[in-house]
Amino acid sequence: xxxxxxxxxxxxxxxxxxxxxxxxxxxxxxxxxxxxxxxxxxxxxxxxxxxxxxxxxxxxxxxxxxxxxxxxxxxxxxxxxxxxxxxxxxxxxxxxxxxxxxxxxxxxxxxxxxxxxxxxxxxxxxxxxxxxxxxxxxxxxxxxxxxxxxxxxxxxxxxxxxxxxxxxxxxxxxxxxxxxxxxxxxxxxxxxxxxxxxxxxxxxxxxxxxxxxxxxxxxxxxxxxxxxxxxxxxxxxxxxxxxxxxxxxxxxxxxxxxxxxxxxxxxxxxxxxxxxxxxxxxxxxxxxxxxxxxxxxxxxxxxxxxxxxxxxxxxxxxxxxxxxxxxxxxxxxxxxxxxxxxxxxxxxxxxx
Numbered sequence: 001x002x003x004x005x006x007x008x009x010x011x012x013x014x015x016x017x018x019x020x021x022x023x024x025x026x027x028x029x030x031x032x033x034x035x036x037x038x039x040x041x042x043x044x045x046x047x048x049x050x051x052x053x054x055x056x057x058x059x060x061x062x063x064x065x066x067x068x069x070x071x072x073x074x075x076x077x078x079x080x081x082x083x084x085x086x087x088x089x090x091x092x093x094x095x096x097x098x099x100x101x102x103x104x105x106x107x108x109x110x111x112x113x114x115x116x117x118x119x120x121x122x123x124x125x126x127x128x129x130x131x132x133x134x135x136x137x138x139x140x141x142x143x144x145x146x147x148x149x150x151x152x153x154x155x156x157x158x159x160x161x162x163x164x165x166x167x168x169x170x171x172x173x174x175x176x177x178x179x180x181x182x183x184x185x186x187x188x189x190x191x192x193x194x195x196x197x198x199x200x201x202x203x204x205x206x207x208x209x210x211x212x213x214x215x216x217x218x219x220x221x222x223x224x225x226x227x228x229x230x231x232x233x234x235x236x237x238x239x240x241x242x243x244x245x246x247x248x249x250x251x252x253x254x255x256x257x258x259x260x261x262x263x264x265x266x267x268x269x270x271x272x273x274x275x276x277x278x279x280x281x282x283x284x285x286x287x288x289x290x291x292x293x294x295x296x297x298x299x300x301x302x303x304x305x306x307x308x309x310x311x312x313x314x315x316x317x318x319x320x321x322x323x324x325x326x327x328x329x330x331x332x333x334x335x336x337x338x339x340x341x342x343x344x345x346x347x348x349x350x351x352x
Contacts, residue, residue: 034215034216034339034342034343036215036321036322036339037321037324039215040082040321040322040325043082043085043086043089044081044082044085044325046085046086046088046089067095067203067204067221067222068201068202068203068204068249069095069096069097069098069202069203069204069205069206069221070097070098070099070100070120070198070201070202070204070205070206071087071091071092071095071097071098071099071100071205071206071208072100072101072102072189072205072206072207072208073099073100073101073102073103073208073209073210074101074102074103074182074185074186074189074207074208074209074210075103075104075181075182075185075209075210076103076104076210076310077101077103077104077106077111077112077115077210078209078210078211078305078306078309078310079210079211079212079213079303079304079305079306079309079327080111080304080306080309080326080327081110081111081114082213082304082325082327083210083211083212083213083304084111084114084115086212086213086214086215086301087212087214088118089214090214090215090216090217090218090300090301091206091214091218092118094217094218095204095221097206098120098121098202099115099118099119099120099121100119100120100121100122100123100192101115101119101121101122101123101124101210102123102124102125102185102188102189102192103124103125103185103210104124104125104126104127105124105125105126106122106124121192121196123188123192125188129168130166130167130168130169131166131167131168131180131181131184132145132148132167132168132169132173132180133184134184134185134187134188135148135167135180135183135184135187135259135263136148136263137187137260137263140263144263145169147263147266148164148167148169148173148263149169149172150266151164151262151266151270152164152167152169152172152173152174153172155277160275160276161175161275161276161277161278162175162176162177162179162276162277162278162279163175163179163180163183163273163277163278163279163281163282164179164180164183165177165178165179165180165181166178166179166180166181166184167180177278179242179278179279179282182242182279183258183259183262183279183282184259186256186258186259187256187259187260189207189256190253190256190257190259190260193205193252193253193256194253198249198252199249199250199252199253200249201249202249202252203221203226203248203249204221204224204246204247204248204249205247205248205249205252206244206245206246206247207244207245207247207252207255207256208243208244208245209243209244209303211303211304211305211309211330212243212244212301212302212303212304213301213302213303213304213327213329214300214301215300215301215302215338215339215342216300216341216342217300218297218300218301219246219297224246225295226248226250227248227251227293228248228293228294228295229245229246229247229248229251229255229287229292229293229294229295230245230246230294230295230296230297231244231245231246231294231295231296231297232244232296232297232298232299232301233296233297233298233299233337234299234333234334234337235280235331235333235334236280237278237280237281238276238278238280238281238284239278239279239280239281239282239283239284239285240280240283240284240287240294240296241280242279242280242283243303244299244301251292254290254292255287255292257290258282258283258286261286261290262282268289269285269286269289270282270285273285298337298341299334299337299338299341300338300341300342301338302329302330302331302334302335302337302338303329303330303331303334304316304322304327304328304329304330305327305328305330306326306327307326315328315330316328316329316330317329317330317332319335
């Protein structure tokens with residue numbers, strides 16, 4: 001009888017231990033799939049376009065962050081109202097950040113009207129026929145145009161190059177895409193950083209394109225180190241993505257100086273680039289040459305386009321949920337990774 005009772009007790013202990021291990025494992029590997037449709041419907045109603053009050057600024061921004069943050073959007077406004085609302089909710093209000101824009105003139109209607117209301121700084125440039133117009137430095141115009149022409153002629157044998165897309169120089173440059181335009185915006189942005197002393201006014205400057213749709217909050221700034229630039233993983237194409245960089249204020253001038261560096265010293269690092277050189281490879285090579293340190297993080301956003309948005313590369317693909325809102329994600333891996341990252345974040349939040 002005693003032996004029987006001991007066996008029963010042993011079975012109970014073993015069974016209880018197994019249940020405990022299963023529950024613990026489930027908690028450790030908890031994964032809640034984020035509901036994209038619910039998230040987007042909530043974003044549609046997120047319309048705090050004016051400067052937020054303490055009621056709309058996140059508790060993180062109020063209680064924990066002492067960082068001065070500027071979000072600097074570059075390029076044509078794309079992605080529509082839902083993408084813009086996601087930037088407000090998950091980035092601007094999360095960090096209590098100021099907003100600046102450098103790109104083509106905004107039309108002051110629709111979503112762009114609301115964007116302007118939130119702007120602290122606005123720098124508009126008409127799209128030129130040839131992006132060499134903005135690529136070159138005004139004080140070195142003739143010399144820089146000659147340098148650009150030399151670069152295009154020297155690398156003419158590399159027919160798949162694309163790092164000067166948009167620069168034409170009477171058809172001397174035939175690169176596809178818009179990398180030359182993006183490099184021109186970096187030079188123009190650097191001018192504004194210097195003119196407005198932004199490197200000393202802000203601890204972090206988030207240099208970003210305009211068409212990201214955020215699904216959850218990006219990294220907390222107090223977890224980042226001030227001697228690194230932070231870049232999302234993915235869409236790297238042999239280098240590092242150009243689409244979003246978290247740049248410490250003290251490094252912003254150096255980070256944006258890539259275009260001037262191309263013009264002033266192209267032979268040291270630009271010409272040796274392999275066939276098919278693109279902006280992502282240029283950035284990685286430039287950061288290495290200038291000893292700019294960077295780290296990567298899991299992204300919480302993906303690029304989208306509306307039916308009206310132009311595109312230099314991807315026109316996007318049909319997505320069963322996003323097409324209900326007339327949106328197309330541009331890259332499959334981007335949306336998969338953002339959903340995965342935000343699902344993990346959401347799961348951790350529910351466990352706390």
